[in-house]
Amino acid sequence: MSKRAQPSPSRSQPKRQKFASDQSSLNTFFGSSPRLTSLANSRAEKGAPAQKQQNAKKNATPDIIDLTSDSEPSTSRDCGDNNGLSAALAAPEAGGVGGSGVAPLTSNTPSRRVLMKNEVATLPNYQPLGVDPFVFNIHESPWPANEPAPYSFLVHALATLSGTRSRIIILNTLTNTLRTLLSWHPSSLLPSLYLLSNCLSPPYSPVELGIGSSVISKAIRHISGLTSSALRRLYNSLGDPGDVAFEAKTNIRTLLPHPPLFIADVYECLLNIANSKGQGAAKQKQAIVEKLLVAAKGEESRYLARTLSLNLRVGAVRTSILTALARASVLTPQTSLGGPEHNHSPHHATTQSIALVQPIAAEGKKVPDPAREELREKFTQAEALVKKVFVQHPNYEHIVAGLFNGGLDSLELRVPLxxxxxxxxxxxxxxxxxxxxxxxxxxxxxxxxxxxxxxxxxxxxxxxxxxxxxxxxxxxxxxxxxxxxxxxxxxxxxxxxxxxxxxxxxxxxxxxxxxxxxxxxxxxxxxxxxxxxxxxxxxxxxxxxxxxxxxxxxxxxxxxxxxxxxxxxxxxxxxxxxxxxxxxxxxxxxxxxxxxxxxxxxxxxxxxxxxxxxxxxxxxxxxxxxxxxxxxxxxxxxxxxxxxxxxxxxxxxxxxxxxxxxxxxLGDTLDMVPIGAWHGNGRKAGWWSPVLLAVRDPRNDCYVAVCKCMSGFSDTFYKEMVAHYSEGSDNCSRQPLWETNTGGFRPDVYFRPHEVWEMRGADITLSPVSVAALGLSSSSRGLSLRFPRFIKTREDKSPEQASTTNFLAQIWQDQQGRPKATAGEADDGDLVDVELDSEGAAGESDG
Missing domain, CATH: 3.30.470.30 (DNA ligase/mRNA capping enzyme)
Structure with a gap:
């Protein structure tokens, strides 16, 4: 979800992600909270006897938290106001990690049905999504009939994706997810595509979520009762905004169960956040975030916070999503997509042809399956079509509308350049x-x-x-x-x-x-x-x-x-x-x-x-x-x-x-991404030196460390770097928060990968520490850049356009006079997909 961040006059800044600004870290979330701090201090001063009395009281009276107003319970569809929420949340006692953070009922508490603390709200038990799409039971109703697609179903998919690195399972999960939505609630398909892509709109659209780090922090503190110091400790131990939100909500129960969140409503709430402008916009945005987190159950909290923080941490990338959309469309009858009756489509499968596919045989046994091969051929044609349409017309809304107006057949005519x-x-x-x-x-x-x-x-x-x-x-x-x-x-x-x-x-x-x-x-x-x-x-x-x-x-x-x-x-x-x-x-x-x-x-x-x-x-x-x-x-x-x-x-x-x-x-140059650093010594004390540099690994969707660099920087640049990567900011953390692989390097701090530096070196060498291009150059060693020297910041490039491990291996192989590795050869006409394609097709910029 990226857009541009405002640059300082003196240095290059990255393009801000569309879904949020610099929100990768919660380190800057934790402002002081005088009310909660004073409560924590007073609680500590009471001593152990008071603690025993409080525990006895807790055992006598079940703890509850009132997260609703005295009026009608709010629903997930109402994301604009937060009436009564602040008052209801004002009661929690000091919230050290592990504390109850709850307020006992008083004589003034309204009479209503309550959800006790020991009543654990669980998500629906959906069928596994990572299975073979040909045997996935699409006829089983995933949620009550005539209801919209619940957000918990999308969270089920996200949790499956985050738990695997298997390309097959990732594609199966996405295919089965999108096919289910096409069959049971088509209007949720478009918002699901955006939420899976971690964006709100096409890249050329100016829609930005525009929430600061403090908004998520305050929302989590507000609904959990945790103090800022307690939340910081929780974050330091977990290192991920989603995990923090999940743990912070573990002991929270509401007086009335909230209606379920729906996919379309969550997306609409995010659009409401993006459209909140002018005076009071920050409070409006925080109110919407709080309502979403309050209504979230279980894993929903984790992925809502990750969505708001710009880091879903799943293996779904653009090409995976497009591939899955094509496959789901093939497996959906053309008549369900507005196509003609009794039409033998070259792209769409029939119910009969799907039923003929045999289950995958046990490992090591290959059984001929003409029906599966026929559908795989349809998959290939459909994937090429959808990708061709997307790269010429990158708008999910238009593509989905084109699919619903006749299916895959002639899609390129309905969604043209x-x-x-x-x-x-x-x-x-x-x-x-x-x-x-x-x-x-x-x-x-x-x-x-x-x-x-x-x-x-x-x-x-x-x-x-x-x-x-x-x-x-x-x-x-x-x-x-x-x-x-x-x-x-x-x-x-x-x-x-x-x-x-x-x-x-x-x-x-x-x-x-x-x-x-x-x-x-x-x-x-x-x-x-x-x-x-x-x-x-x-x-x-x-x-x-x-x-x-x-x-x-x-x-x-x-x-x-x-x-x-x-x-x-x-x-x-x-x-x-x-x-x-x-x-x-x-x-x-x-x-x-x-x-x-x-x-x-x-x-x-x-x-x-x-x-x-x-x-x-x-x-x-x-x-x-x-x-x-x-x-x-x-x-x-x-x-x-x-x-x-x-x-x-x-x-x-x-x-x-x-x-x-x-x-x-003239010397080789690489476009590299700074991902970490060590504290400088001597004259460079107080600066970051050396800096750990990485290239993009398209096979594993991460940035992999190549070498340290401490040459080519001016004193002015060092000072700017310290300001830009100040410890505890959104760009610098002691915890490895971002998708990086440092191999044998152990930096003091980790940088958010968002800049590209042009580097020159003497040559590329095998390294016992680096794991960059491991397997492309050697089965046991990665590659490193010898005598690296900083040339300049590439303001015209994003990290996605940095040099790749394939390009690094190609330079090394040219030096050795060896044939180039087949894994990094010319692109095959496919989109670049860090999960599915080993080609480094987008590793170098043309700019």
């Missing part, structure tokens, strides 16, 4: 020399383009239908809407529409680069980053930019993704010539500087030297037409066809990036 909705960009694969490029492409024609040091941007333009005023959207490589950041580019697009009356719509891929307005000279990305991030006014622009266009994906209603790059490039240059508006401060449009291979190898080498001497990062090498390339792996000399089409969300070998720092003789 659309101007105003960003598609995932094509990514390039790194290469190390011009010789490698010619080995890959052979005689197949290609073009070399300057790789500018700017911000990648996808520009959408649509001529107005009624008033003629064009609609313009600008999206980042992460699909975030940054239209308000570039009013000068919006003005440029409007000028282009005015200059070309025949132009109706387009989607352009480009790089936004800071320039000198007097001569058009290139400036650094650092200068571009000095621009405000949103709500910029034309008169306030101090850094002029140029849009360097390099690809055209959509033009006048026609999708161009399947066209070879040569044709897309030709259309781009003919329909969008260089353009400089006359208005002061307006941005300009130009084409990337390039050189085609037909000019000869000498011309390409001369162009490469020009790139080295310029302010560009290097070259992008792109195949102009489909052709053959050298295939890596054990089968040397074997060639395969490579497509020159635009491939959304793929790291393709049709695009190669040759950066200055990739080339032999």
């Amino acid at each position: 659309t101007v105003g909705i960003p598609l995932h960009p094509t990514l390039g694969s790194p290469t190390r020399s011009l010789d490698e490029i010619y080995d890959h492409f052979g005689d197949t024609p290609f073009v070399a383009e300057f790789k500018y040091d700017g911000q990648r941007a996808q520009i959408h333009g649509l001529r107005g239908v009624s008033n003629g005023n064009p609609s313009v959207h600008i999206f980042s490589r992460h699909l975030e809407d940054m239209t308000t950041k570039y009013p000068d580019i919006v003005h440029l697009v409007k000028c282009i529409f005015k200059d070309q009356p025949q132009l109706q719509s387009f989607i352009i891929d480009s790089e936004i680069v800071a320039i000198d307005p007097s001569d058009g000279g290139l400036k650094s990305f650092q200068e571009l980053s000095n621009r405000a991030r949103k709500d910029v006014e034309m008169n306030d622009i101090k850094v002029c930019v140029c849009v360097y266009a390099f690809d055209l994906m959509f033009l006048d209603g026609e999708v161009l993704l399947a066209q070879p790059f040569r044709e897309r490039r030709s259309l781009l240059r003919s329909r969008f010539p260089p353009f400089l508006p006359s208005d002061k401060g307006a941005s300009r449009l130009d084409h990337v500087e390039s050189c085609e291979s037909e000019a000869g190898k000498d011309a390409i080498e001369e162009f490469w030297q020009k790139a080295i001497e310029s302010r560009s990062e290097g070259l992008m090498i792109k195949l102009l037409s489909s052709g053959a390339m050298q295939e890596d792996g054990t089968q040397k000399g074997k060639r395969k066809t490579l497509s020159a089409t635009y491939e959304p969300d793929k790291r393709t070998y049709a695009w190669l990036k040759l950066k200055k720092d990739y080339v032999v003789g």
